Amino acid sequence: FANVVTYNAFIDAAGKNGEFREAKVAFEEAKRNRFADVVTYTSFINAAGKNGEFREAKDAFEEAKSNRLADVVTYTSFIDAAGKNGEFREAKVAFEDAKRNSFANVVTYNAFIDAAGKNGEFREAKVAFEEAKRNSFANVVTYTSFIDAAGKNGEFREAKVAFEDAKRNSFANVVTYNAFIDAAGKNGEFREAKVAFEEAKRNSFANVVTYNAFIDFFSGIFI
Template sequence: MVRRYFSSTNSMNICIASFCRAKELLKAEAVLVDGIKLGVVPDVVTYNTLIDAYCRFVSLDAGFSVMHRMEEARIVPNVVTYNSLIAAATRYRLLSQSIDLFDEMLCRGVSPDIWSYNTLIHCFFRNGRPNEAYNVFRNIILGETMPDVATYNIMINGLCKNGYVDNGIMMFRNLKRHGFVPGLDTYNILLDGLYKWRRWGTAKRLLLEMGQSGYVPNSITYTTVMKGCFMCRKYEDAFDIFNEMKSRGYAFDSFAYCTVIGALLKLSNVEDAYKCMNHMVKTGMELDVVAYNTLINLFCKSLNFEEAYRMLDELESQGLECDVYTHTILVDGLCKAGDIKGAERHLRKMDMMGFFSTLVAYNCFLDALCKTGWIEHALHVFNSMKEKDGFTYSSMVQGLCRVGRFRLASKLLLKCVSHGMPILAADKRAILSAYHSSGFKSEIKAFRSKLRVP
């Protein structure tokens, strides 16, 4: 049976690649085993295909295990091997492993290509290290490897995402002066960054410039502008853009629908959000994790948790991997519905899944405990949390002030300051008001001086 399908390494690789694309890794492994039995010798492409598939659909460790098998077969890993592993480490935000893999590649005499550099730059940006990302980019410019359009797009996107919008614009302008012709993707990336940082005027001028350059906006452009309008509360303009997209016959993707559904939910317009969801489902559109998250959020907002969990089951049955946001949405929905115990059970489930960070979910749960008056339970959860931010402390401070435990609240707020975290003006006012109403006016001055409040 196997002979019928392949009689050479190349045909075997095609079979393995087909099974890998279909996420049928066991069948891909069976093809490899049968091929070896028939005397078909696997090569570096064979193992690279498996490494990429295992990294994408299983884990980085699974990819490493295939690499070890590859070395045992005396096949030397090449740049494609390392690129797949570095890309997987980047997806999981494992910066140290990405750097180690890059260094290992250099030590073994494997020359990085532009995709190696691009992936490493992206990894630095994803982990909030823009300076190191820029250093890698500078090394490309000074070295023999030529940057490509993807390099520039990753740089501009990373700078904007990390708050360096002006640097992103400056790079865009410098590149144009040096003969770089930006594509529509580059304009879309820069527009997205400008809207996220509320640079409305600059975004409007860029849109005009894009039109003058002869580019016709695509669905991503429209969706980006629409999302920007929602962010600056220009809801009518946003819905006008949505209708214009439909009138021009643009094929809507799930991102466009999810943007509109998310905006309608923020406006508490659940009825229209349901209509938009039904229209999206009727089109037969293939849903991704973001789309499922939006639908789960919609059902949670309408307190329809049966449908929310059905969406979760459907997501997993489609072979998609739930992310931390999926479960955070459910925890937040359960908290707002008053099902504190249900939210806590779901938090335990998240802990067992080993997510990179569950801070947002714990913040939602802690805030719900404080608002329902379960202060002792909230303190227990607060003390058990390994990761905290300003919102964690804020929920605890407000909760303690509500029950008159303002001295402990002030200690927590001062601890937050000592850790260099930003504090909310509302938290300072809550403690000062509690001190004042309780007659401890002498302690107000000491508290102000410690906070350096004028």
């Protein structure tokens, strides 16, 4: 009684639980039984990316495109997989391809900014962030991803500018505050971390992660 939804759910579950081999078997079986659709390919790319199997993600992505079974989510999943596995060049190629083929949306931009930040490509993150804002593709996650990318790459001034812009445009939430406090901590900016921490508490934007991020700052000072 298995159908396409069953296969997709199983591939997703296997990927989330570190059972990539099981995801692979189900993916191949789904294709043989003609139960593979856009979601099947996307779920498998996600599973491969999460489990360090980038080559499998790449092969599935190329196959999805060849079979016209790739959409915005497929491209976004592949960009995320590439970013997680240190394959920034592949993320960049897919991002540009997505834009050319009208397969880029706010989530695609967010995934690319995150991938760039994780791989030390801050300039690429900055270009995508500015482009997202120009194209009205920026949301809370976009700002948060960029602040995180800036913090990871020693660009605290850029993180600060984005954080202030996010607050002005109502694109700041608890995760944005947490990302900024973390960025300040990574870059030795105690005063900025303290101001944001107090502001987060006043605006009910503080949670356990906020407190932990602020405490981590002190841990770094006194270790």
